[in-house]
Amino acid sequence: MQTIFGIENYHVYITGESYAGRYVPYIANAMLDEDDTCHFNLSGILMYDPCIGAFDFQNDMYTLPFIEQNNNVLNYDNSYLSHLAQADEACGYAEYRRDYMQFPPSDYISSGLPVYFNRTDVKKAMHAPLNVSWTECAREAVFLGGGGSGGPEQYGDTSPDPIQGVLPRVIEATHRVLIANGDLDIEILTNATMLAILNMTWNGKLGFQPQPSKPINIKLPDLQYGPTFEVMASMGLMRTKASWVSSISSVG
Numbered sequence: 001m002q003t004i005f006g007i008e009n010y011h012v013y014i015t016g017e018s019y020a021g022r023y024v025p026y027i028a029n030a031m032l033d034e035d036d037t038c039h040f041n042l043s044g045i046l047m048y049d050p051c052i053g054a055f056d057f058q059n060d061m062y063t064l065p066f067i068e069q070n071n072n073v074l075n076y077d078n079s080y081l082s083h084l085a086q087a088d089e090a091c092g093y094a095e096y097r098r099d100y101m102q103f104p105p106s107d108y109i110s111s112g113l114p115v116y117f118n119r120t121d122v123k124k125a126m127h128a129p130l131n132v133s134w135t136e137c138a139r140e141a142v143f144l145g146g147g148g149s150g151g152p153e154q155y156g157d158t159s160p161d162p163i164q165g166v167l168p169r170v171i172e173a174t175h176r177v178l179i180a181n182g183d184l185d186i187e188i189l190t191n192a193t194m195l196a197i198l199n200m201t202w203n204g205k206l207g208f209q210p211q212p213s214k215p216i217n218i219k220l221p222d223l224q225y226g227p228t229f230e231v232m233a234s235m236g237l238m239r240t241k242a243s244w245v246s247s248i249s250s251v252g
Contacts, residue, residue, distance in 0.1 A: 011043040021050020025162035028170045044176030052162045053196025062191040064088040105207035109199040163200035171202045
């Protein structure tokens, strides 16, 4: 196609949103593998509300803070909030946030908390054998991918999370990677994405060293969707608050 239509010597930028966070870094990495700046001159990537890390458990970590921050809309009563807070502490989520949401990061973040059914107290409550180790899933590979099972949200994508390799490579190669998140997006929480970035190593260092604070001002108007997203801002889909963009959108 490049030859037929004369597509060459262009700067290539790849963008995507939500689940495309699984694919944009891999596509960008494949272009780098081509080592051909005439046809694959990758110059940067942009992702909105991307799924780049351990999607499921990282969202769990920040569900309670999200609810508390937005309870003026959700309108849960104090009794229910207290119940959620107790569960948050009992499940270890609050301690997890205290240990790992730090700048610079204290250590690599575990991929998850201990399997619930492998806890001694749970085994005793279930009258299950204490000498048997319970796992969340089979130890051997059972998902081959592409069949709607395994991976984030059971979509069948069992590739390693982008933060484990391909995304750091793209950052180091292009120095132009933007990650933005809608503060009202409950599907992929802002701080869950931050937690993923804190568990990513690029340029020889783990995560952000100081907490990002330099503003990024994008003044170009969105001529196609601007009015639409002004109206739909409360949905938190593509609209990004300045506080988020200025905080962590530049990782390259």
